[in-house]
Amino acid sequence: MRDYYDDTWIEDGSQPIGYRKDGWRKTRAVPGKAAKDLRAGMDIPAFTQGPVTRTEIVKYAAASWDFNPVHHDETFAKQARSGGIIAHGMMIFAYLGRAATDFLGTPTLSKLSARFMNVTRPGDVLKLGGQVESVGADGTVVLRLSATNQKGETVATGVAQASLPVS
Amino acid sequence: MTVDRNIIGRSSPEFFCTVEAGKIKEFAASIGETNAVFWTDDESALLAPPTFSHIFRSGKMELLMSDCGLDATRFLHGEHEIEFHRPLKSGDRLSYAIRVADVREATGKRSGPMDIIILETLVKDDVGAPVQTIRQTFVAKR
Numbered sequence: 001m002r003d004y005y006d007d008t009w010i011e012d013g014s015q016p017i018g019y020r021k022d023g024w025r026k027t028r029a030v031p032g033k034a035a036k037d038l039r040a041g042m043d044i045p046a047f048t049q050g051p052v053t054r055t056e057i058v059k060y061a062a063a064s065w066d067f068n069p070v071h072h073d074e075t076f077a078k079q080a081r082s083g084g085i086i087a088h089g090m091m092i093f094a095y096l097g098r099a100a101t102d103f104l105g106t107p108t109l110s111k112l113s114a115r116f117m118n119v120t121r122p123g124d125v126l127k128l129g130g131q132v133e134s135v136g137a138d139g140t141v142v143l144r145l146s147a148t149n150q151k152g153e154t155v156a157t158g159v160a161q162a163s164l165p166v167s
Numbered sequence: 168m169t170v171d172r173n174i175i176g177r178s179s180p181e182f183f184c185t186v187e188a189g190k191i192k193e194f195a196a197s198i199g200e201t202n203a204v205f206w207t208d209d210e211s212a213l214l215a216p217p218t219f220s221h222i223f224r225s226g227k228m229e230l231l232m233s234d235c236g237l238d239a240t241r242f243l244h245g246e247h248e249i250e251f252h253r254p255l256k257s258g259d260r261l262s263y264a265i266r267v268a269d270v271r272e273a274t275g276k277r278s279g280p281m282d283i284i285i286l287e288t289l290v291k292d293d294v295g296a297p298v299q300t301i302r303q304t305f306v307a308k309r
Contacts, residue, residue, distance in 0.1 A: 062197070063196070067226075089244050093218050100217070108214070111250050
């Protein structure tokens with residue numbers, strides 16, 4: 001059985017370019033990690049997210065039921081303090097969560113936090129990454145996460161904590 | 168305008184919701200998540216991504232602030248912290264209330280005096296066991 005929540009409509013920047021021909025969303029298995037595989041100071045492999053599109057922001061609004069018009073209504077957003085459409089901070093937080101669960105190889109964290117520092121606008125390209133902060137003898141791993149934009153500004157920082165198998 | 172510290176301890180009503188498999192996948196699609204654990208068709212094994220709990224709470228923080236006599240549009244979401252007591256999964260029946268945990272003043276180097284409000288949500292399952300504790304910090308310039 002397949003699900004219909006699929007990214008079939010794709011965009012290139014602001015120009016929609018049509019439907020994907022390869023059908024259903026492809027998922028991937030994320031291999032698990034043990035605490036012995038990790039060392040404090042180790043880099044989390046960075047990944048790029050974006051350019052962020054209005055379509056993605058609207059998808060996040062619908063999925064999260066967060067319909068503050070500053071995230072989808074250009075006319076409203078231009079009059080607001082943001083001066084235009086901005087992405088939800090929680091959308092960036094979700095990317096930080098993805099960086100943590102992908103790197104640690106577990107969907108189950110014990111803590112995740114974020115501090116929001118700059119806004120994200122359509123067209124921005126984010127780089128997600130971070131470092132291993134500490135690895136405890138009991139398997140407790142703490143990560144420092146960050147999202148930066150193409151101008152080098154820090155959009156958000158975060159901390160993730162999880163309990164991994166020791167070996 | 169300073170924020171009245173008497174609002175500390177004020178709470179929203181209790182809210183209820185059920186975590187649905189389709190909503191988890193819709194959320195996963197919206198954040199570009201392709202990790203198979205958030206997409207399995209085995210509903211009893213389907214886990215929610217870490218920040219999923221925002222979706223059933225969105226807008227309610229602003230309602231609580233309005234109930235406390237505050238203009239929610241003045242406040243920016245500065246920080247968000249989630250403590251996971253157990254994994255959140257498809258089929259979970261949840262209850263939660265949002266509480267004003269603290270009200271503070273601070274002075275920013277560039278921004279000057281600010282009001283800070285910390286809202287805390289305890290999410291519980293249908294037998295009352297804790298699932299997540301969420302703390303959100305909202306900041307407004309004077």
